[in-house]
Amino acid sequence: MTGQRQDPIQSAVENWRIAGWGDAASGMALVTSIMRAQQLLSAEVEGRLRPHGLSFARFELLRLLAFSKKGMLPMGVVGRRLQVHPASVTSAVVRLERDGHVSRRRSTTDGRMVLVAIEDSGRTVVDAATNDLNEVFRSIPLMPAEIESVYDALRSFRATAGDFDLEDPDGST
Amino acid sequence: MTGQRQDPIQSAVENWRIAGWGDAASGMALVTSIMRAQQLLSAEVEGRLRPHGLSFARFELLRLLAFSKKGMLPMGVVGRRLQVHPASVTSAVVRLERDGHVSRRRSTTDGRMVLVAIEDSGRTVVDAATNDLNEVFRSIPLMPAEIESVYDALRSFRATAGDFDLEDPDGST
Numbered sequence: 001m002t003g004q005r006q007d008p009i010q011s012a013v014e015n016w017r018i019a020g021w022g023d024a025a026s027g028m029a030l031v032t033s034i035m036r037a038q039q040l041l042s043a044e045v046e047g048r049l050r051p052h053g054l055s056f057a058r059f060e061l062l063r064l065l066a067f068s069k070k071g072m073l074p075m076g077v078v079g080r081r082l083q084v085h086p087a088s089v090t091s092a093v094v095r096l097e098r099d100g101h102v103s104r105r106r107s108t109t110d111g112r113m114v115l116v117a118i119e120d121s122g123r124t125v126v127d128a129a130t131n132d133l134n135e136v137f138r139s140i141p142l143m144p145a146e147i148e149s150v151y152d153a154l155r156s157f158r159a160t161a162g163d164f165d166l167e168d169p170d171g172s173t
Numbered sequence: 174m175t176g177q178r179q180d181p182i183q184s185a186v187e188n189w190r191i192a193g194w195g196d197a198a199s200g201m202a203l204v205t206s207i208m209r210a211q212q213l214l215s216a217e218v219e220g221r222l223r224p225h226g227l228s229f230a231r232f233e234l235l236r237l238l239a240f241s242k243k244g245m246l247p248m249g250v251v252g253r254r255l256q257v258h259p260a261s262v263t264s265a266v267v268r269l270e271r272d273g274h275v276s277r278r279r280s281t282t283d284g285r286m287v288l289v290a291i292e293d294s295g296r297t298v299v300d301a302a303t304n305d306l307n308e309v310f311r312s313i314p315l316m317p318a319e320i321e322s323v324y325d326a327l328r329s330f331r332a333t334a335g336d337f338d339l340e341d342p343d344g345s346t
Contacts, residue, residue: 007337008254008330015240021303027310029318031214033327035229036256038211040334056208067188081181083209130194137200141333146326147203152318154206155180160216161213161315164180 008110016043044136052129053099057084058092059133062126065118072117083163101125107112182206217309224271225302230257231265232306235274235299238291245290247280256336274298 016025017146045056054062060082065071073081079089093116096102101122107113118126140147162172184206189198215266218229227235233255238244246254252262266289269275274295280286291299313320 003339007331008256009328009331010337011254012236019240020283021307024307024310026317026320026324027313028307029324030313030315031218031310033324034207034210034214035332036336037207037327037330039256040331040336041207045204063185067192070255081184083181083212093174121316133199134194134197137197137204140200140203140330142326142330143205144199146322146329147199148320149319151199151206151324153315153323154210156319157210157214157313157315158180158206163209164183165178 009036045133048132048136049129052125052132054125054129055092055134057082057088058096058101059126060120061089061092061096061116062118063130065102065116066123066126071123072105072115075104075114075116077117095123182209197294207219218306221309222302222307225298225305227298227302228265230255230261231269232299232302234262234269234289235295236303238275239296239299244280244296245288248277248287248289251289269295275305 009029012032013025013029016022016028016132018152021028023125028151042056048055052059064078064081065073075086075089075093078093079086093102093104097104099121100118100119102118105115105117142150157167158164182202185205186198186202188197194201198273222232225232234251236252238246238252248259248262248266251266252259255262258297266275266277270277272294273292274341275289275291278288278290280288315323329339331337
């Protein structure tokens with residue numbers, strides 16, 4: 001992707017104002033910026049994961065299992081924690097199982113519940129991949145205060161979208 | 174997607190710190206937040222565009238052409254302004270042409286240059302789609318100051334990634 005003098009999103013903001021949509025311009029700029037930042041970050045993250053044979057979705061799944069106490073979780077819990085559809089969890093698990101990084105088993109206490117467990121090979125690959133991704137995470141070209149203000153605003157946005165319950169600031173409920 | 178008590182990204186931050194990766198935790202939280210915000214926004218935007226038979230990529234292409242002075246631009250300029258690969262431009266144009274919203278023609282001054290032009294049906298559909306998207310853009314559940322600080326930080330990030338040249342603050346170059 002070649003650089004260019006003008007910021008295309010800033011140009012869009014000016015076009016929006018000229019068209020008489022000034023009251024929607026900052027929201028348009030925000031949405032478009034987030035989509036563009038996601039593209040740039042996703043390309044970098046997926047590039048770092050490719051040598052490990054992982055996508056970001058499969059990395060997140062292995063990382064979650066590696067952090068879990070018993071190294072295994074019910075499929076439904078994985079979907080809720082990663083905020084992805086059950087079909088996406090299944091598709092990631094099938095691929096990770098094929099690569100020998102996880103295995104599926106029935107719960108011994110509830111035969112209807114399917115558990116996914118991380119294998120030694122999964123732990124090895126996810127630790128190596130985490131080292132590489134942490135290099136990306138440490139070198140975000142923004143000041144700590146900028147990172148914090150973006151994170152805080154997006155956290156409030158995610159809460160409003162229903163991703164989780166914000167704690168009551170009074171602690172009264 | 175069902176809500177849940179705990180913020181999964183905040184849980185990941187805690188896991189990152191416990192694992193000894195505290196110096197990478199805020200970057201991980203930022204990247205993961207941007208990816209999640211993009212998913213939520215993309216679902217909303219694509220949902221609003223679907224009744225118009227448009228994806229966000231095709232909407233952006235029609236919007237760019239509608240804003241252009243002559244209602245037509247060279248394919249290469251479209252790719253640079255939308256920051257997408259030439260193959261993605263072609264694929265969007267082929268679909269829009271099939272729907273009667275754009276047409277391709279050779280430049281009369283440079284026979285090697287292919288121009289894409291918006292048709293009346295393209296102008297009608299993109300204006301209706303813009304009205305619907307502007308409702309989304311006006312109702313982002315964040316304070317104006319939050320929107321501005323996220324936009325400013327992501328603008329700096331996009332500039333560092335090479336999307337455009339930041340103006341020299343001294344105006345000396």
